[in-house]
Amino acid sequence: MRDEELAELGQQLRVDSVRVADAAGSGHPTSSMSAADLAAVLLARHLRYDFQDPDNPANDRLIFSKGHASPLLYALYKAVGAVDDEELLTFRRLGSRLEGHPTPRLPWVDVATGSLGQGLPVGVGMALAGKYLDQVPYRVWVLSGDSEMAEGSVWEAVEHASYEKLGNLTLIVDVNRLGQRGPTRHQHDLDAYARRLRAFGWHTVEVDGHDVEAVDKAFTEAVQVEGRPTAVIAATRKGRGVAAVEDQEGKHGKPLPDAEAAIQELGGPRFIQVDVQAPPPARAPSGRDQDRAELPRFEPGSAEATRTAYGRALAALGSARGDVVALDGEVSDSTRAAYFKKEHPDRFFECYIAEQQLVAAAVGLQARGWVPFASSFAAFLTRAHDFVRMASVSRAGINVVGSHAGVAIGEDGPSQMGLEDLAMFRAVHGSTVLYPCDANQTARLVSAMADLKGVRYLRTTRAETPVIYGPDEDFPVGGSKVLLRSDDDRATIVAAGTTVHEALRAADVLASDGIPVRVMDLYSVKPVDVDTLNEAAGATGCLITVEDHHPEGGIGDAVAEAFSDGRPVPRLARLAVRNMPASAAPEEQLHASGIDAESIAAAVKLLVEQTVVP
Template identity: 65%
Template sequence: MSDTQFRHELAQQLRVDSVRSSTEGGSGHPTSSMSAADLMAVLLDGHLRLDYAEPDDPHNDHLVFSKGHASPLYYAMLKAAGAITDEELLSFRKLGSRLEGHPTPRIPPTDVATGSLGQGLPVAVGLALAGQRLDRLSYRVWALCGDSEMAEGSIWEAFQHAGWAGLDNLTAIVDVNRLGQTRETMLGWDLDGYAERARAFGWHAIVVDGHDLDAIESAFAEARANTGRPTVLLARTLKGRGVDAVEDKPGKHGKPLEDPETAIAELGGERNLRVDVMAPDRSAEPHRFSTAGGDLPTWQLGEQVATRKAYGEALTALGDNRGDVVALDGEVSNSTNSGLFADAHPQRYFEMFIAEQQMVAAAVGMQARGWVPFVSTFGAFLTRAYDFVRMAAVSRADLRLCGSHAGVAIGEDGPSQMALEDIAALRAVHGSVVLHPSDANQTAQLVTQMADRSGISYLRTLRGATEVRTGPDEDVHIGGSRVPRSSDNDDLTIVACGVTVGEALAAAETLAGDGINARVVDCYSIKPIDAETLISAANHTQAMITVEDHWPEGGLGDAVLSALAEQPNRPVVRKLGVREMPVSGKPDELLHAAGIDAAGITDAARELLARRVAVAAG
């Protein structure tokens, strides 16, 4: 059997197995899988270099299914490569199966979860950056994209960055079958239109008949030989290729075939071909960065230091000690202070420009290769990449985010720059950690701990300087808190974080003049929260006030209420937060206007305790 004949039979097997798995699972996207089967047959048999028996081998190529709904095709490829059995193939979409509706890393060698369209190619850019600049190995990154997701802005962030970075180890394969879920795509089969766009971003574009096996072979060979820029194959295909009942017909998206037996017969019946996938090039070892070592920065009590500056200095020191730490920033590194890391470790710093989706996606790709990425920008701008953070959790990714310039305390820049929903958003991410230190020593210790933690971690930092109140030798840890003020006869508890800790302490001092004893809890870890300390405070005081530079929904106050939810005799909890849309002004003016400065806390405490006295007397 010739190579072309074998590949034809392999492509038909991939189609048949896509139909079989979708039929057995009772749902899925077989027609989207069938259009790209010829492309993947040629890639698998001759161009992909991947040891499926050793999925963690650093030399392996990477295949990202950006069109994750074509998972039946992906799993059919795994079967053809001997990575799964036919029995497992038919467990598709069933409870407990590794073969979920859209691929996840639960089934090796899948690097990341896909399915939210427009994410796979940006992640592939991160993998390619890792190969080019970090691992410095010859592996290639292949990304199968659907033409519908070419409408996503994140796809074009990926095209722009890959072209600018000259990622010639990256090949995008666009399955242009023209039919989306409900109608034809914007460009249909205008492959020249796609090619013009790609070339404008600095890519080498190849237009190909996606069902001509010899043409596909030539295109992949051309892509591998291309240097200096990434390559995109724009393949004209037919959705549902090979089965007359669904081929190039609208309304067939996302559902099993109505007559699978006839379809399988039309495709030539079941086959059990096995592909000997090429082994990766193991001639070189992954690059490792040397480190000089050094101590974590510390600050003396009473110093005035911005936590964003402490973040930059701590991250730089971490990079001095660990060669696997890398940093990415969205072109605000002189504000987030990741620029300190860039100056000290330029080979491990990645400027991602104003493209937050691509920035987070690149970090997800890098961590898939074992690197330890820290991502920073203004906290408000991370919201633009929120879906990428959500999908990173589905990917079981280890991702460290830093959002600076939080809350109304940033002052004159105004509400477009003020992160006021970030705590709520990041608390909602599965398995996440949300940290908001109030001073520099807390920040440094938490940055170090984030490096060793799995999952999604978020550190919220402040624009302005705050007083260092935490000693350099104090125990600061994820899940902990500080109690900078307390007594045996406290009347109420004030729970604060970040900039409001100083305001809470000032309020407690004023209240003491009224004969009111206030305990202050510095809740630097919002998720996980120090429930033990909060429960103890609830049991020993008559009322609690939470105060945060954040909207009242989903932030510190709600975290405290959740921690106390099952306490039968918990006191009343008053949440202070930013309740009106802020405007530009000086930080102290804005804190006062929001009622979260010392005066606002003092007034709330007096009113709350007076009400309790009135209720008790009544």
């Protein structure tokens, strides 16, 4: 396609962006119009992609990090014949695949975007897969806005891409000067962006983003750079081509005031069809065979930390399955992901203390068909919550493991205690939340996680805990285990993880006082075992939940929700961490928070005294 035709294609993309926003009565046409020439050159000259086979392993990957520019992306799909004009005009309507921000409802969209600052970190994950795992020469192209360059997650990605020498990654920064409410921090100072990127070791090219010949040369240069990522920093004008909105403040996120006049000013509709370059021949990634994992076995009556069981089980899973990869945030010696690193160094990625990049890389890796396990301290995963949330929107399958959870970690104090993590992951759409109490249970759940869908979270503990289950016990997701029961039980103690062992000790104390209780190990916090909870409620009349977590959103709420469908609600009581912990020994922490055996026994006595047993 000649340069003149590229310019015409750019105008077509602008016209279609105006049309779809006008048809929807909403959208971001001006943000699409600024990047139209960049997209036209990329599509017609540099992108290698088979739109008939989006799963082709050699396809380049294109991420619209500035997801609000979705009209431009959908206009690209029309230009290649992937969608027709009729579907294009369903933009933002109920049931349409063309949502306000792109999601994988479309087969050519790998990950959802729209929460700014996420496209590049996820692109880093894809580029890691291409260079180190797939070993297929696809290129990852990320179109970013200039406003999102203020996001800290972008700079986590910038540093990581440079460190990993990702020459297969190109960032295109659409510097259109205007954000949502006015000018961006650096406006059209391209060198301000270039200096920062070069300081991290990136190759940079500054260009007029509306000069198609110059853009073509910039992309060609980017492809030729080896051993480090490239940023094409393009000066553009928001609303390009329509005088009423071009480079004007206050036009963000709105259809053009006179769409028909704007279309005529842009030269009217065009119907250029683009034949995108085919990807080069490439073999499908090898080494993903799956065998039955020989999980570690722990002797009942011994003691082992569930974090250690996680690391050993993950290493065993990696030996059985070539598609399993592990990532960690510079705490692998503590999370025990180091076991996997030792046995499978080629499938381990150190993300350092950059939890947003940690989760983003996992999302990028799973988009390329890998099964990632990303681990850090449970407390630190809160930094990456938006990436977890968007992973769900992306329909991503990732495994996240949080260690050092709860006050039970002891002397390190509250800054290190994950006390919000169960609530955080339970709130994610379609998530699975697991909290094992012993080593054999942990190993079995790690193996099960690999085959689940969506976001999966496993909570592990720092201290050694008694092994109470045999190595051949089954732990179905959505299930629970009743550890103590009798026909005379006066109450049911529902616990998970650390508090299971406290509940068992409390049950011994209560039994000596003539108060038999049922003890339930709720290792599957989401989905919760509704049937067993209902049975226990009917048999004992009251439930008491005990959790090493804040009361909001954790095990207590999970149990309460099990009775929210109109069935009779038993008497419920909750023990949880309601204080602000300080440094103390683990047993002191549990007592101070009222979740140790002594506190549980006292709470049960008070509860049964006030309950009439049917």
